[in-house]
Amino acid sequence: MVDRVRLRDLAFLAEETPEAPQHNATIEIFDPGDDQLDHARLVELICDRIAFVPRYRQRLQSVPGHLANPVWVDDEKFDVGFHVRRSALPRPGTSAQLLELVSRIVSRPLDRTRPLWEMYFVEGLEGGKVALLYKTHQALVDGVHTLDLGQLLLDPKPEPRELDPDDWSPRRSPNPAQLLTHAVRENLTDPASLLDTVRTGSRALARTADRRSQRARSFMSAATGRRPKSGGVLAGPLSQQRRIVAVQTQLVDYRRIRDAHGGTINDVILATITGALRAWLMTRAESLGGLRQVRALVPVSVIDEELEATSLGSQIAPHFVDLPVGEPSAVVRLHQVSYSFQAHKDTGRSVAANRIAGIAGFAPTTFHAIGSRLAAAELRRGYQISVTNVPGPQAPLYAAGARMLASYPVPPLLPGHPLAIGVTSYDGGVYYGITADRDWIPDADLLGVCLREAIDELLDLSSATRQRAPRGRRGPTPKR
Template identity: 35%
Template sequence: MRQLSSLDAQFLNVESPTTVGHVGSLIVVDPATAPGGVWNVETVRDLLEPRLHLAAPLRQRLVEVPLGLGRPYWVDDPHFDLEFHLRELALPSPGSREQLGEQVARIHARQLDRSRPLWEGYVITGLEDGKAAFYSKIHHAAIDGVSGSEIIETIMDLTPEPREVEPEAEPFVPRPMPSTVDLVGRGLRSLAMNPLEVVRSVPKSLSYLDQLPGAAGVPGVRLVSTTAGMVGRALGQHVPDLDARDLRAPRTPLNGPITAHRRFAFGSVPLADVKRVRNHYGMTVNDVVMALTAGTLRRWLLDHDALPTSPLVAAVPVSVRTKDQRGELGNQVSVMVAALPTDVADPVERAESMRRSMLQAKRHFQAVPATLLQDLSTAIPTALSGLAARALFRLATLPGVPFNLFVSNVPGPQRSLYVAGARVEGIYPVSAVTDMTGGLNITLFSYDGHLDFGFIACREMVPDVWKMVGYLADALDELVASVPD
């Protein structure tokens, strides 16, 4: 049994009729490279089944602690059925990229069954040019971006010929499900230990409470942070004085209460072009990505006559996973906040402004404890955590939003990969949107010489999400054109 961390539990608790807590990926493949050109649900199942032991969450389900006395546990599913989780569908041939995106959006909008392991996989055939795809989703309570990438690697190989995998030492025999008495006992012990955990971690983090996105606008938060900082310094703790940043996210059509419906679009840009811009302007790859995002959003907002005069504000997830934590499951993540210069018309000036904004965001982020989100999640009583999480994610209904959207960059391998012999042509993330985080999420994965972008959006807020794929490519072309040959 493995108990969810306090942060893991928040991803579970935010789910509502309009919000899902899972993340996914769309892997586009070329079946022509598979043995005999055959690639279907049977060949994928034959590959995945002997590798299930390499990714524990695939065979584990949740059990709740009665009366909310403690956070849920992951346990072996005694009724695990691979055929339930691995499914097949076909688009009317030849299925276009837009039709594939629509199908993925519909599947992604459906919540996972909590009585089973929290993942599903879909083998999708019938795509144009003879291509196929594998879409999968898994709950964010089980993984973050880095550990999710490690799970995806379970079904991937470096050559068309699948690698030999060391079999399980013993056949999979699920442990007995914990009894109600056992769970209640664990919950009571957790309640007894929670105050000690809070006392150990939260007081140090309270000094940084106002650094959480949007927290500074909540009445009393600055006073709590200032007071905690003064007390900490009096006790000899190192509490740095952080430069004040007045990041105010403007209202846009991307922000407000979302619906349960989604749209999904995807596309790629050459990594070589991104690096060319990076080298010329003294940026990082992620700086360039953020500049492209700013250019894309500027054009989309102009389309809708909704471009604010001030910059948009983006939340950027950052992995705080240490080398010692590599391979561990659950979430080891924090959030950095940066201004997106959507108010700057010139692409070169916009890129330079983005570089300065990211430098400032990184300095600010590095001064804040990496475990801030985890520590403050610990302070929420287990029985109230669901209410607290849902209340937090409804903040978008109030005046002022903490940020306009999430933009996430997940590093990946720069070489070809294969799934059941089929060459992987692209790996497109499918993330999540909420009332608080905005009706659009842009996540990208670097793979084999290109950056693969996934745009997931509330269907009613961004009905024309495919335009953003083209705008992204145009934004890169503008910057590449500004670089001397």
């Protein structure tokens, strides 16, 4: 029995282009302690845990004549040293230098002849810190059959968990004749399999025609010197290069704002992003240009039996919210965002943030991967930006005894969407990861500055609200 690539996963492979590589990434910063975490120890840790995610030792193999979707097969030449790479910054490496390195790495597509993931161990950071950069294809992590490897490497205590030795040996890959036989048999006996094959072929033809049309438009634009039309800075063509921005804030600040104005931490984070987008757009030549709202896709956790089940205990559904960037009042923006999410809460399907944060391991890496898959599936719904906010554990986690200090998501960009934002809360911090197209949005660093200013603005207003409140008056009941 062959392990055939599902149609949904195949779409991420088929729609990938050099301008839109379909992989997620995560940056994690560690204090290595007394040299507890080095490259050799990381390789050893991965070898101990990779048995829990068999897909990470499998590669794609196509079927002759494309009579069926490709299959997953064990990589008989699997080399963990190829996938876990060592890099270094000139000491003492700054955050800006690290982000520049990350920007270059995430701009490159993964090698499809090998298992679809890479990890980089980056040394030389200031203060003796080290960084891990995970890079995993969206076709690999679906949250159903495969979790993100990053979820499995971290432990709640400095002492790593003791696991049974992994005695894995690759299964022999089927030869072309066997693949062809399986494909013909499935097409004859399984109508669903035949339908998938037909759909795959039809989509391939449509994508080929679309790419040729795009190339023709690009050629004409270059020949005439005209810039392609777009819907503003939040919509435009992608280049093959990315710019990554990381912003660290404190969870206690969001709690103070929530306690002063009501709502949830998620509402405050989205209001902060709204304020940052407003300030950033106003610094640009086009200003707001009459733009009053930015349509955002925000994946949310729900309990819904009609949706595909995940191994994380909930389903993920799209929630569309109009971020009121045209509203000058930060408090009004917060209330408008809270109102948008109230309908979702009233359905009774929503999953509490503390439940998500309590999932074993470091689940945010898997949730971000699922959120990116959802954003790609909903691309035709007409949103302008995707924002994936995932609450993580509020206690320290460790890799090979080294304490993780920070975790920044690096979401992928989708065609026509040159900006995406991911947010992870962990151990008292809230970490923003901004992915921007380097050519279309050269001032992405400024958006990071605007994020800090937006949270400061809400904090100042919250302090003023508390000072005006009568003595003895109790604030809103805190919510996560």
